[in-house]
Each structure stands twice: as structure tokens, then as C-alpha cells.
Amino acid sequence: MAHSLSDVIREGEGAQDAVSLGDGIYMSKGIANSYLLTTGEGDLIVNTGLHTEALETKARFGRVSNGPLRVIVFTQGHPDHVGGWSQFDAPGVVTIAQANHPDVREYWRGLHPFYAARIAKLWGLYMNNADWSYLPPEPVLTTTFLDSHDFTLGGRRVELHSTPGGEAADALVVWLPDERIVFTGNLMGPLFGHVPNLYTIRGDKYRSAIAFIHSLDRVIGLAPETLITGHEVVRGAEEVRRRMTGVRDATQYLRARVIEGMNAGAGLWTLMDQVRLPPELALPQVHGKVPWIVRAIWEEHVGWFRYESTTELYPVPPSAIWGELTELVGGAGALVAAARAHVGKGQPLQALHFTDMVLARQPADAGALRVRLAALQQLLDTSGRENFSETAWLESEMRRAEEAIPS
Numbered sequence: 001m002a003h004s005l006s007d008v009i010r011e012g013e014g015a016q017d018a019v020s021l022g023d024g025i026y027m028s029k030g031i032a033n034s035y036l037l038t039t040g041e042g043d044l045i046v047n048t049g050l051h052t053e054a055l056e057t058k059a060r061f062g063r064v065s066n067g068p069l070r071v072i073v074f075t076q077g078h079p080d081h082v083g084g085w086s087q088f089d090a091p092g093v094v095t096i097a098q099a100n101h102p103d104v105r106e107y108w109r110g111l112h113p114f115y116a117a118r119i120a121k122l123w124g125l126y127m128n129n130a131d132w133s134y135l136p137p138e139p140v141l142t143t144t145f146l147d148s149h150d151f152t153l154g155g156r157r158v159e160l161h162s163t164p165g166g167e168a169a170d171a172l173v174v175w176l177p178d179e180r181i182v183f184t185g186n187l188m189g190p191l192f193g194h195v196p197n198l199y200t201i202r203g204d205k206y207r208s209a210i211a212f213i214h215s216l217d218r219v220i221g222l223a224p225e226t227l228i229t230g231h232e233v234v235r236g237a238e239e240v241r242r243r244m245t246g247v248r249d250a251t252q253y254l255r256a257r258v259i260e261g262m263n264a265g266a267g268l269w270t271l272m273d274q275v276r277l278p279p280e281l282a283l284p285q286v287h288g289k290v291p292w293i294v295r296a297i298w299e300e301h302v303g304w305f306r307y308e309s310t311t312e313l314y315p316v317p318p319s320a321i322w323g324e325l326t327e328l329v330g331g332a333g334a335l336v337a338a339a340r341a342h343v344g345k346g347q348p349l350q351a352l353h354f355t356d357m358v359l360a361r362q363p364a365d366a367g368a369l370r371v372r373l374a375a376l377q378q379l380l381d382t383s384g385r386e387n388f389s390e391t392a393w394l395e396s397e398m399r400r401a402e403e404a405i406p407s
Contacts, residue, residue: 193246
């Protein structure tokens with residue numbers, strides 16, 4: 001199983017064969033895997049991957065099946081699931097997605113330059129200078145549905161069920177009732193059995209905690225014996241149920257504690273700092289991270305106004321007075337000294353607040369950049385490099401700080 005984005009990328013690289021999963025099902029590894037379901041009357045593909053992966057995926061599937069492609073199903077409308085569609089589409093191929101798919105694709109298309117810039121900034125160290133600016137042809141849907149859609153292909157019964165608590169509002173699962181196999185895509189994120197990411201720092205809409213819980217319950221209720229995610233395969237009805245129930249119960253616990261804390265008058269920063277999963281509900285935090293989930297639950301319910309300052313309501317951020325404040329304390333040197341003192345006390349976040357103030361006006365201040373590097377290193381060391389989004393961000397920020405230090 002992949003444990004980091006780098007592992008996922010490496011698994012998808014190079015010419016390799018599709019992996020047989022039994023029951024006439026094959027997996028092509030990629031940033032998000034694509035799956036081929038074969039029948040006597042033609043084939044079905046679950047997700048088409050990124051546009052850069054599609055030709056290799058098509059070649060892999062072509063080596064294990066010579067049947068015509070009949071159906072394409074998208075488990076969600078993100079680029080790593082739908083980007084390769086145009087390279088698989090052909091006359092007579094039916095493309096199916098949940099009814100919210102056009103809306104999901106509309107905001108991804110409309111924000112494409114924004115998302116491309118953020119993805120490049122976050123993952124640039126790992127993506128081998130990939131060009132995220134290209135926007136591949138948009139999928140043209142043949143069939144959409146609201147809650148459920150059933151069909152039979154070559155004697156294989158297929159059911160599609162909406163799971164809007166997934167990574168996008170058009171999320172669905174593919175259920176094969178006869179084989180008791182479910183394809184969940186990234187309903188639970190790229191890593192199964194981990195703390196869910198109700199908000200990804202790549203940027204996306206918040207994912208509702210209660211909708212996520214209901215979607216997990218829907219899949220648990222199917223009692224699958226094999227669960228195939230966007231990245232891995234889990235076998236055994238009890239193992240699937242145990243791990244899915246663990247994620248559901250952990251999410252329920254976090255949601256309850258956040259709402260309880262809000263009603264008790266605790267602030268957002270306090271809850272982010274204090275809410276933790278108990279040992280019996282502990283999950284890996286390689287994708288999601290508990291403080292991020294806490295903030296996502298808070299802001300999902302009450303939005304961005306925290307009632308901390310009247311200035312939150314107006315377009316003048318705290319940074320608007322940083323220059324004046326810097327002068328009042330005697331210049332950038334005093335702020336850098338304060339930041340360095342915080343690093344010495346193992347308080348990297350306080351240090352970063354000070355260096356942010358300096359670098360906003362003097363982006364090449366060598367002293368501030370060196371202290372910033374030290375603070376980022378402390379954060380990285382403290383994190384244990386468990387969460388791959390956090391690790392990617394910190395390492396990318398360190399690289400940018402290093403490159404900005406005057407030679």
C-alpha cells in the first residue's frame with residue numbers, strides 16, 4: 001500500500017501490466033487507479049485517470065481484454081478521475097456520473113488556473129515539473145442519476161449509489177451485488193482507514209461531516225466482501241466493516257466534540273489545539289489531520305466569522321498594519337530577534353508570525369529567512385512526517401525560503 005503521495009506517483013509510473021483482482025476485474029495504477037470490468041458483451045471502466053496517464057492505462061487494459069468498451073463510470077469529478085476521458089470515449093460508449101457532476105466540473109474548470117497554481121506550489125517538489133496548466137477535453141455525459149442507477153452488462157449486474165459525503169458532491173460507489181464488490185473511489189480519501197480530509201489544503205469545498213458519515217453508513221449497509229478504493233483493495237467482509245466503522249466512529253466523535261465545545265463557548269483555536277481522538281478511535285493521519293478536521297467542522301457549521309474582531313467583517317487584514325508595527329518596535333531586526341527567541345524555546349508557530357511580518361515588506365531579509373527555515377524545520381521534525389500534505393507544504397516552504405536567501 002502507498003503511504004505517501006510520492007509512493008502513489010511511483011506506483012503509477014512506467015509501462016507495467018494491469019493487475020488482475022479476480023472476477024474479470026483489472027486495476028491500472030496511477031495517481032488515482034482506473035479499473036476495468038470485463039464481460040462477454042464488452043467492458044466497463046471505472047475512472048479514466050489523469051490525461052497524462054490515459055494512453056498507458058489504455059495500453060495496459062488492451063493487453064488483458066480485447067472486448068469493446070461499453071461504459072465509463074466516474075466515481076467523482078476530480079481531474080485524476082476524469083481527465084483521461086477523451087482518450088477512451090468512442091461512438092457507442094456510455095458515460096455515467098451522478099447528477100451533481102456538471103456542477104463539480106464547472107467549478108473545477110472555472111477555477112482551473114487557481115487550482116493549478118496551488119497544486120504546483122504544494123506538490124511541485126514531487127511532481128517532476130508536471131504541467132498543470134493544460135485542461136483536457138471535458139467529459140460528455142450520456143447518463144446521470146440522483147440517488148441510484150442500475151444496469152446489466154454481459155450478465156454482470158451493476159448498481160451505482162450516490163455518496164455525496166465523499167471528496168465531491170457527485171461522489172458515487174459502484175456496487176456489484178452478485179460478487180459483493182464495491183468500488184468507492186476516493187469516498188474516504190486516497191488512503192483507506194485514515195482520518196478523513198474534510199478539507200484539503202490543496203483547496204476545495206468543505207466536505208460535510210454528517211454527509212460523510214451517512215455515506216459511509218450506506219456502504220457499510222451493503223456488507224461488501226471486497227472494497228476497492230481509488231488506490232487499494234481490501235478483502236474480507238469483517239475487515240472491510242471494521243475499518244469503515246472505525247473511520248465513521250472517529251468522525252462522529254470529532255464532530256460531537258467540536259459541537260460540544262462550540263456550545264460551551266470554546267474558540268476555534270482552542271478546539272484545534274485540544275480536540276483529540278481517544279486511543280480506541282485513533283487512526284493514522286497520513287491524509288487528513290485532526291486539527292484540520294476540527295476547523296472544517298467548525299467552519300462548515302458557522303462559516304468564517306469567528307466573533308474575535310470587528311475587522312473580520314472588512315477587507316483590511318492584520319497584515320495591513322505590519323509595516324507600521326515594524327517601525328514602532330524599532331525595525332525588522334527586533335522582530336527577527338523575537339522570532340529567533342521563539343525558535344530557541346521550541347515555539348516555531350510564534351516565530352513564523354514574526355517572520356511573516358518582516359518578509360511581507362522585505363522578502364529577501366536574510367535573517368528572517370534563516371529563522372523561518374529553522375522554524376519550519378522544527379515543525380517538520382515535530383510532525384514526524386506522517387501527514388503527506390503537511391510534509392509537502394513544509395518542505396516546499398523550506399525550499400522557497402532557501403532559494404530566497406541572498407547569495
